[in-house]
Amino acid sequence: GGGGGPLRVVGDRRVTPAGGARPDVSGRVEEIRVVGRTSRIASPAYVYLPPEYFQARHRGRTFPAAVVLTGYPGTAEALVDKLHYPRTALELAKAGRMRPMILVMLRPTVAPPRDTECVDVPGGPQTETFFAKDLPQAVSAHYRVAEGPRSWGVVGNSTGGYCALKLAAHHPEVYAAGAGLSPYYDAPNDPTTGDLFQGDEGLEKRASLWWYLKNAPAPDTSLLVTSSRTGETNYEDTLKFIDLVKGKRPTRISSIILESGGHNFNTWRREIPATLRWLDERLGGGRDS
Structure with missing residues (x-):
């Protein structure tokens, strides 16, 4: 990796048990600790580095990157061991179906046990700032992430x-593309979240994707949503959200709708290969220098 930044590597692991010990063949997953310069939030994460990152002929190459988020409460390990993001990215790239990509995998619960819903809570955790500013800056300062406004994407399931x-x-x-697997479209208010908005009506409206995409200037980004016709409670809301975004150029909307599925790892594993390919198609960057 490159120079400084508030990021520390504390361990590493193979992408798969059968992948071999050579990172230039199978890539590597590094365990890191990040401290946000602005938010002051500290969080663990895993970073997947593709084989090309370690190959001599690509020593000067930069790579697009994606933040990968769990649901609540979730564990970052599940993104590696149960949802198989690194292994899927490795297999797709080896098959020529996507470019090599850096994945930054963590849970959105960066102020545990509170579910902050990626909101900048007044007088509380500045979670949105951590994900929108601190995390990309720290990772880019340490790893060879491509520069430019279309180098980053973000994907998650449920709360993520x-x-x-x-x-x-x-x-x-910051994020040229965002993919929600079985997402919802508004921040909940329950015992796990506490009072996220402290009476700030403007902040509460902004946190609603319904309100934001109806009332704010349409963002120049690409969105992907997934659901299932049977087995998923967000199906009707997802169809309404697709219809809402279709009329909001330059925002672009794509979808994966399964015949049957559910709010579970089995369903998300079916959707992840197409989602990674979708992200790859919408991100720029990634070149040898």
Whole structure:
């Protein structure tokens, strides 16, 4: 990796047990700790680096990157071990179906146990700032991430899916694409969240994707939503959200609708290969220098 930044590598692991120990063949997953310069939030994460990152002929190459988020409460390990994001990215790239990509995998619960819904809570955790500013800056300072406004995407499931869509909508200058697997479209208010908005009606409206895409200037970003006709409670809302975004150029909307599925790892594993390919098609960057 490159120079400084508030990021520390604390361990590493193979992409798959059968992948071999050579990172230039199978890539590597590094365990990191990040401290946000602005938000002061500290969080663990995993970073997947593709084999090309370690190959001598690509020593000067930069790569597009994607933040990958769990649901609530979730564990970052599940993104590696159960949803198989690194292994899927490795297999797709080896098959020529997507470019090599850096994945930054963590849970949106960066102020545990509170579910902050990726909101900048007045007087509380500045979670949106962490994901929109601190995390990309720290990762870019340490790893060879491509520069430019279309180098980053974000994807997540459930709570992470809501966060991914909101981050792309609120910060298109950072995230060129946001994919929500089984997302919802508004921040909940329940015992796990506490009072996220402290009476700030403007902040509460902004956190609603319904309100934001109806009333704010349409962001220049690409969004992907997924659901299932049977087995998923967000199906009707997802169809309404697709219809809403279709008329909001330059925002672009895509969807994956399964015949049957559910709010679970089995369903998301079916959607992840197409989602990674979709992200790859919408991100710029990634070149040898």
